[in-house]
Amino acid sequence: MSFAYGQTLRRAGKRREADLLLQQARDAFHALGARSYVRRCDRELKAGGLHAKRATDLTGLTAQERAVAGLVAAGMTNKQAATELYVSVKTVQFHLTRIYAKLAIASRSELAARFRTED
Numbered sequence: 001m002s003f004a005y006g007q008t009l010r011r012a013g014k015r016r017e018a019d020l021l022l023q024q025a026r027d028a029f030h031a032l033g034a035r036s037y038v039r040r041c042d043r044e045l046k047a048g049g050l051h052a053k054r055a056t057d058l059t060g061l062t063a064q065e066r067a068v069a070g071l072v073a074a075g076m077t078n079k080q081a082a083t084e085l086y087v088s089v090k091t092v093q094f095h096l097t098r099i100y101a102k103l104a105i106a107s108r109s110e111l112a113a114r115f116r117t118e119d
Contacts, residue, residue, distance in 0.1 A: 007044055015048045060102055068095040072108055073115035
């Protein structure tokens, strides 16, 4: 019951409440030895993203993400960075979205500040 309700809450955007229920369901399934249900709970918990590991520094980024981050942090627009790297603007946008998520930041200025502290 906790599992199904946790799924519903997660899909409704109530991640914290869902996380609690899914963790309880996972613990119960683990105690029963129901490994397939434990894996299902793990997938739901991962999809909720509350316990996702965040990169604390730039080493958690891929080489392409570091390249995009460096250019954007230096003040380039997405279009300029795309031209410099010979990729599309959409690719730069995709990488920026992943960079922001990995570094738990929300703006170009935060990215630039992070680059200044890493140097």
